[in-house]
Amino acid sequence: MTQVPTPRRRRLTRLALGLSLALNVMILGALGGAMWRHGGPGPRGDGGLPGLRSYASPYVQALPPEARRDLHGKMRSSGTAHHLDRAARRALYDEMLAALRAEPFQADVAAAVLAAQGEAAASVQTVAHNAWLAEVSAMDTVARKAYADKLQERLQAGRARKKDKRESKAER
Numbered sequence: 001m002t003q004v005p006t007p008r009r010r011r012l013t014r015l016a017l018g019l020s021l022a023l024n025v026m027i028l029g030a031l032g033g034a035m036w037r038h039g040g041p042g043p044r045g046d047g048g049l050p051g052l053r054s055y056a057s058p059y060v061q062a063l064p065p066e067a068r069r070d071l072h073g074k075m076r077s078s079g080t081a082h083h084l085d086r087a088a089r090r091a092l093y094d095e096m097l098a099a100l101r102a103e104p105f106q107a108d109v110a111a112a113v114l115a116a117q118g119e120a121a122a123s124v125q126t127v128a129h130n131a132w133l134a135e136v137s138a139m140d141t142v143a144r145k146a147y148a149d150k151l152q153e154r155l156q157a158g159r160a161r162k163k164d165k166r167e168s169k170a171e172r
Contacts, residue, residue, distance in 0.1 A: 056132075058155055059151065062151035062154050063147065064147075067135050071128075074134070075124075075127055092113050092117055095113050099113065
């Protein structure tokens with residue numbers, strides 16, 4: 001014989017499921033945020049490959065907030081960057097998947113996809129470099145020296161964090 005759930009029991013079940021879902025979303029968000037902030041899994045501070053965004057981040061983060069906004073505005077408004085939209089990036093990935101699955105392997109197609117992706121990344125990087133250089137060139141001597149001090153602080157703080165992580169791993 002099956003029991004028919006009462007309205008109160010149904011509400012409690014829905015509430016429990018809602019709370020469980022909210023907790024799961026919070027945990028996934030925290031993990032995703034940590035991976036984004038720290039560059040994801042992989043070697044750190046042990047001579048491994050640098051993490052995502054590791055080269056340009058200190059330069060941008062050391063800028064004052066208004067200069068960062070200006071830099072991002074210049075990059076967005078630049079028509080010279082060969083920035084691929086989401087659909088174009090997806091199409092390149094689809095081409096790569098087709099080349100990888102082709103029998104025989106289509107190395108020339110794979111090379112062309114990599115070249116197109118590399119050109120797009122290099123173009124965006126060039127625009128970012130030029131925007132940053134224009135921002136720093138517009139600074140007076142005092143502001144530029146203050147920026148250099150801030151950049152040095154950020155770089156030293158990063159080294160100290162990496163050193164602490166290496167030492168804590170060695171103690172284990």
